[in-house]
Amino acid sequence: MAQVSIAPLLKLLVQYQESDTKVVSNDLIISVAAAFAAILVQNEVDEGQRAALLTAMTFSGLYYDSQIINSIVKIMREAAVKVPIDFHNKDFATKRRLLKRNNYRGGFVDIVGTGGDGHNTFNVSTTAALLACPYLLIAKHGNRAATSVSGSSDMICALAGGPFVLHVPPQSVGPILTEHSNLAFLFAPTYHTSLGSVAKLRKDLGFSTIFNVLGPLANPIEGIEARILGVKNRQLGKVFAEVLQLMGCQKGMVVCGDVGKGLDEISPCGRTFCWRLIAAPAGSPPDTLATISEFELHPIHDFGVELHPLEDCKSKSPDENAVLVKKILGNEVPVGDAIMDYCLINSAALLVVSGVVDDWKEAVELIKIALEKKVALREWERYTAACKAATTSTSGDIGSVVNGTQNGQNVPLG
Template sequence: MASVSITPLLKLLAQYQDADSKVVTKDIITEVTAAFAAILGQNEVSDNQRAALLTALTFSGLYYDSQIVSAVVNIMRGAAVRVPIDFHDKEFATKKRLLKRNNYHGGFVDIVGTGGDGHNTFNVSTTSALLASPYLLVAKHGNRAATSVSGSSDMISALAGGPFILNVPPAAVGKILTEYSNLAFLFAPTYHTSLGSLARVRKELGFSTIFNVVGPLSNPIEGIEARILGVKNPELGKVFSEVLQLMGCQKGMVVCGDVGKGLDEISPCGKTFCWRLVAAPPGSPPGTLATIEEFELHPVKDFGVSLHPLEECKSLSPEANADIVRSILRNEVPAGNPIMDYCLINSAALLVVAGVTDDWKEAVELIKQGLREQASLKQWEGYLSGCKFYEKTPEVAVANGVTPAAGDATANGTNGAH
């Protein structure tokens, strides 16, 4: 591999740190883009320089700059293992057409929290993805726990009865989505393999870096129509909404619950700050960015559900959380249950952001209907069947020449925990 020096960039960042007026110049953006292309590509950057870059971005605050974050996200997604999906396949196109409803066009959706809010709440984003799957094509990006008791993939593994659910090769995802389910779980280390070489550097640094920021934005699948992203404090709301805007996202919402310093989901116990991307009107010139609308949501006023203390929505072990999710999918959890309502408001919001309905309360009723009809359970069982099939027939899964990532890359830390 070619060796690359990022010393010019490190000098630029030192000048930025010392400057009285903090201006993110075009040169900084260009050099940051080139540096991360080298770090995540085939060029070798020394551990010392990689550590220096991550440290400089964190302590200058630039790891929260929307221009820099969007540039690194683009590099991350470009370096990720591809999910080979034939969008022209007749069966897949038929599935998308049947899912179309109102302003939802049948594209992929995701819902994820950045993690790190310190509240150790239930796996609400992952559960919400399951609940919304009868109505949406869900590509849930997730990882193991970094700061909470039960990460997204920890709970999914427990719900499936084993970690095999995480080992689905990218080449199998399209077939599973076409033939088995509206749902796919994209285990981050399988797709962001280039982060494996950074694990030791990040561990030795011991603080959050830009990779903790870009992970939730780096879903590797193409054709994402809508997404909800939870952030751990309100100051990040505008930043992340601007990043989504710069990425060309037309349907999205960044949320932060007004609990303590912040909750990276829609809060069950009070108001939630929201930054919603509103699509450019029909007929707008190509490349017109969405606008950002700021408002608040409230469980009672907007969703028609009761308030619940956050203490009643805490995470247990992955196995205990999976038992709760199993009961929810079987429609065995009584109305008014705190965790049930917590999941209802977050999954309903995903339906609204995607465009299935523009009414928050109607969205709650649609999720409840899916549970009564066990439609969410059917989607989960379909996904489970597809994963088991491709586990037993790996030669089919690698037909496109894509193989799963080797080893346990838990330290990648590319996504939120919920």
Template structure:
């Protein structure tokens, strides 16, 4: 249990850990060799000082090393956020990134979606998928079949990151965001090289994009809405850190870029998993709404990341077509069917 002491001594002085030190500390924690008190103190120290790129990279590399992997096409994309929409929509939005996954699949882009139960909203991706009839208790090879045949597969984080069981109770007791809120979306079990990632605070945009670069991502957008959403919002502008050709650049986008109307925060407010599942089915069946608009906007960004669209306007029209022709709904229906065979 003394193995954490050298790292705690460094953190106690306010200094940062080297990548090697951070990696060794995470190995100690994820192997079960650290006490709950040490884990809590470690996470709190990082949070208080601010996590560094080396610490993020070391943690993400180890989590990817320990993951139960899933085979996916080389051009697979992940649409996973850190969570953090509780305040921005007065209690949580509809499931945006999950609906985006079906739209992208409807456009022919394979999606390896990584997700968990809800952190901030009333209904996370796993809850709403279960409500719609998707079987989430699948072995890796069946998830791979879903990605290849339905165009979308869902990887439930606890099933792929078993080492996190050593950290879960401490995180719950701390009740604050820790480095693991950032590491989750960086640790895709299919090692997806393309990513549309939402984050709860714009201070993490560039660091997370740089971390994805270090992890070998080909192209990614890390986004944070001006209203606090960990999505591209339709209530105002959104800040983006885009990774492309090994370079990270910053810019802002707005719904007007995709010829979409602005929304009010209350128009995006979700409900229970049952209510959100009904809303998603209505959207995928062609119903027009503010929910549809924000899903179309985020899908447009996903299509840019996947190399299928030149800009948001072009991507938005492609996304709308995937919904209106029933292709996005077909992806959901196929996922339900294939997952239930598993």
């Protein structure tokens, strides 16, 4: 295979690093996007130049530039394995219509953190997604642990009782969401297969590269209506909000808890810095970007939940975390428990950002109602049954294998 040289781009990066003005030119953005297309799509850049590019972008600070990130996220999503969702399917359209509530339109929702904050907290994003699924269509993008004890997929496997939940073929995601559950867990390596070509290099480099930034933004599913993204330090908040804005996101929020250098979740022990995308007014031109509103959230004042030391919210092993999640879903963990409250405030935020309700405390109460009725538990049980069927059925027909098809689905909560 012919190799593509990115030497001209590397020279541009040197010039940028040596410049006093540090202007990110349009030529530089285009050149970076072309280089990553050559790496991820064509696989035509040699190892030495790949290493030089990732190193130069990290040490120049360009891997935290919103325009650069946005240009590469587009490449990543274009290169990703597609999730075939038929939005015109009558049953799927009906399901979305039944989920609509206030300003939530029944679209996909995700919550994810960048990781790397060093706090090794409980799998709160994944648990929050599970708690919110009675009200929202969840497409949770996740991966194995990189810097923590238990990554989202590690805990999901433990909760499901096996890795089959990670191996659902993309063509089964649509039927599962239509007929069985409001949940879909999208295991990153299944959809971003091109990242395999840089996995060894990233490990050999031994420092954070732009790929650490891209993962939380690269959910491969189409039709994402809202998302919450946690960042590991406050300096990244505005950057990620601007990336979501450039991506065309109209409902989203970037959060960073005020703990140490930063916590990539809504904090259970004090204030959280927030950058929320406010949708363009009705009647605006189609390409009008959302605006960004900066504010703070506090567990007591905004959610009506007590403060808890972060030490009480630490992660254990995937198996131990899964045991606790199962108890949470079964409404066996009382409100007031540190991890329970930690999950409550993050799941409630999903309801507010998605538009289900406008008030943070009201959102907490809605999550509590669903827990009391064990709706999220039933959604999870139907999801795992459908995943097992999808990975074992030779015909690809999961409807006949799973007990709890469309007629047995939960009615959306009123």
